[in-house]
Amino acid sequence: MHRLLAALLLLAAAAPARAAAPDPGTPAGLTALVKLIDDRQRNQGDWKALCYLEAKEKGKTDVVSELLVFRRDADDKQLFLFTKPKAEAGKGYLRIEKNLWMYDPATGRWERRTERERIGGTDTRRGDLDESKLADEYDAAYVGVEPLGKYQAWHLSLKAKAGVDVAFPQVELWVDQASQNILKRQEVALSGRLMRTAYYPRWKKVHSPSKGGEVWFPEEMRFFDEIEKGNSTLVLIKEIDLRPLEANLFTKAWLEARSR
Template structure:
């Protein structure tokens, strides 16, 4: 993974090389966010309204890339609150299913549906943006990151490349120096700003500095904020059976 990331960064930053294409910048930012091997982590979501915590959820996430298309497939298990424990969400790169062990029923979900606060179902699963979006423009400019520090960035304009993409259009700011994604704005098909996200708290994960927090702000109500924190990263096998809808009733957490 480190060698792949190094290659991506060379493509973006090599002196004397022609300016990287928008898609190359997007690929490099994906390599910063995501390992290229199967892994697990804990995602803790906390919703705030007017500065006060209103709700929270904790999810165990198991992800691996599809060898055919490269997009991640994920199994998400609720661990908290207690009322939701062991409910499952399966995302196989194309379809998304919700399974409730109490009813033993699985229902199809949309990645655009909200899971908690401003976090949609599509936000909590691992995603390679370069697989679902085409970067059609890149402009260098200064912007403030999630800590209000000014950074020189590539501002990418991303258009959905297939109907399964969670958002119609995304603007993303990627640090010129190291390809780290810093900020993104997500838009509906009508052009409405749905939310703004900041990628923060970079820490060494599997030998690479990766964001361990995502702060999501509603497009209309700026005091409606959802924070996603990633922890307990581990390299692990994700059995193919876990990523099949028919297996959901038999899944047992380790």
């Protein structure tokens, strides 16, 4: 289950309106582009989304579920609330800063999940649960323009800055020239081994009345595990709701009340 959450957390945040296209060929343009990518994963408002998750793991039954994702960027809180299938409905993951809580309505119990206590076999990684800080954590290099199917993409290679503790020492990004949306992301281990590839083939923009501008979100995300071949995760964001959320939504009491 962590794997699915990790997938969602990666880019599900709505992104602010698009800025003027920076040119990564120049140092200033490159910095501006990486900052833009960070900004697109950071948002100053509330939102909730109805999502679909599908995880395939070799030799296991596919995990298929529908869930609601609630997020408040202002204080970095998230709630994942499963709605389908029936057996999963009502189960929730509440994330408050570094704390990840899991709630099961059938048992009425909360359980703390931390990095130390993660369950074997899931591929949650340190950093997945944090907001994007590419500009702070990595030094970016511009590799060039590369075709990705019918699109022209800027290929950026990011290497971790000295002394910064990150999950992956190297990240490769392919950013669509026309829309400046990420199309592809690869995470590479210190040994140079490719660990995970992600694709973002469809983006949506939506007008946010509260912000008076457009926000962007990836409608489809696909994650492929490069170590355990055959393991993959699909995330579809079906609907997004930008209205403000209840003030006490990110509390245990709110989630408990849903199952009473």
